[in-house]
Amino acid sequence: MKQQLLIVAIVLAALAAAPWIGISDYIIGVLTMICFYGVFAMSWDLLFGYAGEVNFGPSFLIGLGAYGAGLADADLGLPVAVCVALGTLAAVLGGLLLAIPALRLRGPYFGLITLVAVLLLQNAIVMFAGITGGEIGLSVPDILSVNATVNFYYALGLLIIAGTVLLTVANSSFGLILQAAGQDAIEAQALGFNVVKYKIAAFILSAFFSGLAGAMLVFYLGTASVDAMVDISVGIQVIIAAVLGGRRTIIGPVLGAAFLIGAGEVLRPLGQISGVVVAAIALACILIFPNGFLGLLHGRRRA
Amino acid sequence: MLILQILIDGFAISALYALGALGFTLIFGVSGVLNLAHGAVLVTSAMVAWYVGTNEAAGALAGAASGVLAGVITAFVTYAVVVRPIQRSKAIPEGERELFVLTGTLLWGVMLQIGLGYIFTTTPVTVHQLVSGTVDIMGVRTPTNEILIAVMSWLTLGVLWLVVNRTPAGKRLLAASINPRGLTLMGVELGQVYLLAWGIYGIIAGIAGVLLGSFLGTSSAYIPALTGTAFSIVVLGGLGSVTGTVMAAYVVGYIETLTAYLVSPSLRAVPALLLLVLVLYFRPQGILGRR
Numbered sequence: 001m002k003q004q005l006l007i008v009a010i011v012l013a014a015l016a017a018a019p020w021i022g023i024s025d026y027i028i029g030v031l032t033m034i035c036f037y038g039v040f041a042m043s044w045d046l047l048f049g050y051a052g053e054v055n056f057g058p059s060f061l062i063g064l065g066a067y068g069a070g071l072a073d074a075d076l077g078l079p080v081a082v083c084v085a086l087g088t089l090a091a092v093l094g095g096l097l098l099a100i101p102a103l104r105l106r107g108p109y110f111g112l113i114t115l116v117a118v119l120l121l122q123n124a125i126v127m128f129a130g131i132t133g134g135e136i137g138l139s140v141p142d143i144l145s146v147n148a149t150v151n152f153y154y155a156l157g158l159l160i161i162a163g164t165v166l167l168t169v170a171n172s173s174f175g176l177i178l179q180a181a182g183q184d185a186i187e188a189q190a191l192g193f194n195v196v197k198y199k200i201a202a203f204i205l206s207a208f209f210s211g212l213a214g215a216m217l218v219f220y221l222g223t224a225s226v227d228a229m230v231d232i233s234v235g236i237q238v239i240i241a242a243v244l245g246g247r248r249t250i251i252g253p254v255l256g257a258a259f260l261i262g263a264g265e266v267l268r269p270l271g272q273i274s275g276v277v278v279a280a281i282a283l284a285c286i287l288i289f290p291n292g293f294l295g296l297l298h299g300r301r302r303a
Numbered sequence: 304m305l306i307l308q309i310l311i312d313g314f315a316i317s318a319l320y321a322l323g324a325l326g327f328t329l330i331f332g333v334s335g336v337l338n339l340a341h342g343a344v345l346v347t348s349a350m351v352a353w354y355v356g357t358n359e360a361a362g363a364l365a366g367a368a369s370g371v372l373a374g375v376i377t378a379f380v381t382y383a384v385v386v387r388p389i390q391r392s393k394a395i396p397e398g399e400r401e402l403f404v405l406t407g408t409l410l411w412g413v414m415l416q417i418g419l420g421y422i423f424t425t426t427p428v429t430v431h432q433l434v435s436g437t438v439d440i441m442g443v444r445t446p447t448n449e450i451l452i453a454v455m456s457w458l459t460l461g462v463l464w465l466v467v468n469r470t471p472a473g474k475r476l477l478a479a480s481i482n483p484r485g486l487t488l489m490g491v492e493l494g495q496v497y498l499l500a501w502g503i504y505g506i507i508a509g510i511a512g513v514l515l516g517s518f519l520g521t522s523s524a525y526i527p528a529l530t531g532t533a534f535s536i537v538v539l540g541g542l543g544s545v546t547g548t549v550m551a552a553y554v555v556g557y558i559e560t561l562t563a564y565l566v567s568p569s570l571r572a573v574p575a576l577l578l579l580v581l582v583l584y585f586r587p588q589g590i591l592g593r594r
Contacts, residue, residue, distance in 0.1 A: 109587050232527050275417040283410040290395045
């Protein structure tokens with residue numbers, strides 16, 4: 001564990017120094033997106049890896065955060081920090097809404113309701129196009145910063161804070177009880193733990209960071225759009241990143257996000273077909289080493 | 304005549320939905336697999352049928368036949384490349400197989416979606432209709448193709464019922480869905496039963512895809528929505544229940560048709576989604592669900 005933290009610290013220090021060693025703004029932009037997707041994937045991992053809930057709609061929480069913040073800025077003209085807070089609040093409320101069925105439904109049924117939540121949000125955005133900008137998207141008047149490096153530090157800061165909080169929670173007794181509740185809810189209850197309380201807390205925490213990252217992403221991109229924040233394909237990317245990097249590790253999903261975004265950029269010259277190549281590589285990885293990148297490292301060390 | 308029009312259109316679209324969702328429920332019932340690449344299999348068949356039907360001198364019939372063939376091939380590839388390796392993998396814990404099958408088929412669906420857009424086109428196309436012209440049903444001008452679609456759908460449903468209930472191979476499928484271990488003890492190779500199930504799945508999905516493509520048009524962009532609709536119908540009817548799936552298809556089909564005619568075509572998907580949320584909250588096992 002100590003060794004792992006040291007590696008993480010070195011990587012983070014290298015990342016923080018990245019803008020000073022003459023890397024182009026383009027690379028910094030890619031790194032910024034990796035940070036945002038890393039937060040999405042980590043938050044998803046808390047729900048799946050620990051609470052045992054397969055949430056097919058991470059983009060429901062991300063979208064609520066994004067549109068909550070975007071609408072507060074575009075229509076009410078509130079300061080950016082307040083908008084981000086409102087977006088995060090919207091996502092937390094959405095997380096609570098998702099937690100209710102999760103406590104009643106199992107397996108594929110819960111998965112489906114999270115999928116439906118995304119479709120309903122998407123329909124609502126298109127339906128109220130007058131306020132939300134519909135399929136074109138909602139452009140916001142404010143942005144985080146015009147400087148790519150400053151934006152990157154915002155995203156990196158978010159990644160570090162979210163990672164620290166989620167890792168601490170996951171490795172605490174709370175995380176252990178959550179795992180027990182996820183793997184055998186009845187036995188966990190028999191041991192005297194209030195499973196409902198722990199699962200709701202996990203949903204709130206996951207929704208908090210998804211929404212916060214979604215809200216900040218709006219002010220980084222300057223627009224809230226269905227394609228970038230709500231569409232099912234966004235959720236698919238998040239899930240793939242988490243499973244690819246190694247579920248139940250919190251750090252793994254960040255590696256998965258880095259791979260997905262990085263590979264997408266490297267293969268961009270291939271055009272449309274690059275998506276097929278990235279998906280094929282991810283599929284092959286999942287088939288060959290199902291425990292993800294981090295699981296692969298652990299396996300090597302043990303062997 | 305609006306009521307009659309809604310009744311006729313709703314009947315045809317519902318029959319098609321039943322057929323489209325049937326394969327999904329069959330594969331779940333027999334092998335417990337939720338195939339999230341289902342929409343991609345449907346659209347692959349439709350795209351091939353469109354391509355062969357329009358570009359060659361082959362004609363609509365050859366197009367439809369090659370579309371169904373494409374559905375069968377895609378189904379077998381899905382099983383051989385994605386589902387079976389995950390089911391046989393020793394590195395994946397038993398309890399998490401389901402999630403890996405979901406993620407794997409999801410990825411495979413994404414690959415097919417982008418691939419189809421790349422090979423063929425991303426703009427919506429319509430599969431060449433097998434028959435043209437219209438028929439007058441009590442004052443409502445109905446395209447002959449729509450009638451053919453309803454008849455073909457019910458014919459396929461009927462043949463499937465006969466195969467499952469009246470042939471030895473079909474009975475093995477049924478047995479596999481009820482008690483796979485018992486079937487293995489009877490000396491039946493489960494692998495072969497699954498292969499048969501995926502073959503039947505491919506045929507049904509192929510027919511459904513081609514018919515859907517000739518009725519509503521097809522596009523690689525429709526894939527996620529199609530998977531979502533099939534998933535919804537199947538859950539609404541009860542996972543693994545064929546009768547429930549057909550009933551749910553009619554409920555969803557008529558709700559969508561009513562919304563499209565009376566409210567707005569762009570909102571056609573919304574009431575069915577709300578209904579689904581309600582059903583999941585109050586009766587999670589669906590209309591005729593088993594568990």
